[in-house]
Amino acid sequence: MSNQILVIVEHLKGSIEDITFEMLGKGKEIASNTGGELVALLMGSGVDGMAAQLAVADKVIYVDDANLAEFNPQSYCKTVSEVVVNNQPQMVMIGNTSMGMDIAGGVSIDQNMPFVAYVSGISADGNTVTSSLYGGKINVDSSLSGDGCIVSVISGSFSTDAGKAEGNPNVETTAAPDMGDLSLQFKKLIEPESGDVDITTQEILVSVGRGIQSDENLPLAEELANKLGGAVSCSRPIVDNKWLSKTRQVGKSGLKVKPKLYITLGISGAPEHVEGMKDAELIIAVNTDPNAPIFDYAHYGVVQDIFDLIPALNAKL
Ligand SMILES: Cc1cc2nc3c(=O)[nH]c(=O)nc-3n(C[C@H](O)[C@H](O)[C@H](O)COP(=O)(O)OP(=O)(O)OC[C@H]3O[C@@H](n4cnc5c(N)ncnc54)[C@H](O)[C@@H]3O)c2cc1C
Numbered sequence: 001m002s003n004q005i006l007v008i009v010e011h012l013k014g015s016i017e018d019i020t021f022e023m024l025g026k027g028k029e030i031a032s033n034t035g036g037e038l039v040a041l042l043m044g045s046g047v048d049g050m051a052a053q054l055a056v057a058d059k060v061i062y063v064d065d066a067n068l069a070e071f072n073p074q075s076y077c078k079t080v081s082e083v084v085v086n087n088q089p090q091m092v093m094i095g096n097t098s099m100g101m102d103i104a105g106g107v108s109i110d111q112n113m114p115f116v117a118y119v120s121g122i123s124a125d126g127n128t129v130t131s132s133l134y135g136g137k138i139n140v141d142s143s144l145s146g147d148g149c150i151v152s153v154i155s156g157s158f159s160t161d162a163g164k165a166e167g168n169p170n171v172e173t174t175a176a177p178d179m180g181d182l183s184l185q186f187k188k189l190i191e192p193e194s195g196d197v198d199i200t201t202q203e204i205l206v207s208v209g210r211g212i213q214s215d216e217n218l219p220l221a222e223e224l225a226n227k228l229g230g231a232v233s234c235s236r237p238i239v240d241n242k243w244l245s246k247t248r249q250v251g252k253s254g255l256k257v258k259p260k261l262y263i264t265l266g267i268s269g270a271p272e273h274v275e276g277m278k279d280a281e282l283i284i285a286v287n288t289d290p291n292a293p294i295f296d297y298a299h300y301g302v303v304q305d306i307f308d309l310i311p312a313l314n315a316k317l
Pocket of ligand 1: 208209210211212234235236237238249250251252253254255265266267268269270271272273276286287288289292304305306307
């Protein structure tokens, strides 16, 4: 086992996702504290130019193959597994994203490596990781044996700043493994449908969750949004109930938003929701449960029934 931290670079449509820079920043801290090496693994086809954005890493391993041109869990897992076998990293860091979860699970099985998902904290020496259970209601600290493990990191857990540096990193180009017959083939990228309101461009969002109880109560939130000059967005159960369209959903399987103001009404703050709104400049949460995880992310919190607070607020506004 080497003292290498291996960060799997996630990119889509020509852009490196922020989660990569978060992991590089954290990985650099651990590598500096332990005398280890920070390595970024960049996979794709014709994307070698992206290596210049990964200069925080001590080394970039670049694997170019037609089967890696678009995300395919099989070809990506095979490639990561091969790099893991050849490099024996102490820790593999992957985004806790749709892509990352596919890779992490596959490589964990292939390499018989322990895998900690939903990680939101890692100690400076890399020996302890904090992860969420039960949709963020419980956090657990796990000690790592040092024999190699995979962690998938929830986006927003670390700063991106420490992981961003442009330059000429040391790039090692490696041949892709034998892909064999891939039973999965990429067909097309399905973009989200365009909707009535583009919530990603709104400066103010009033976001409703299951606490709104019924679609008959939505006008309360709509009135507040109108009075503030914003729009209504929501958590996933609201879309699952068909109370609002999918284009209003914030989160992992919805849209990522970064408004100036994000007000949550009756949203618990599950990691899948938080992933889509944690970068809002100002977050105000209203929830009757003082222990709701959303209060860990909110700048201001109100422990109150939305049906008491919102009519009074609307009247005041
Ligand atoms: C693969 C996957 C992808 C997912 N993608 C998304 C996604 O994109 N977006 C998303 O949001 N979720 C997503 N989820 C679902 C997510 O895990 C949570 O289930 C969901 O976010 C919970 O929504 P909620 O907070 O509205 O509901 P709940 O978790 O049920 O919370 C409701 C909250 O309302 C509060 N409340 C109740 N009544 C009142 C009241 N009168 N006044 C004030 N507060 C009140 C309660 O205390 C509670 O905290 C995904 C899940 C999976 C597995």
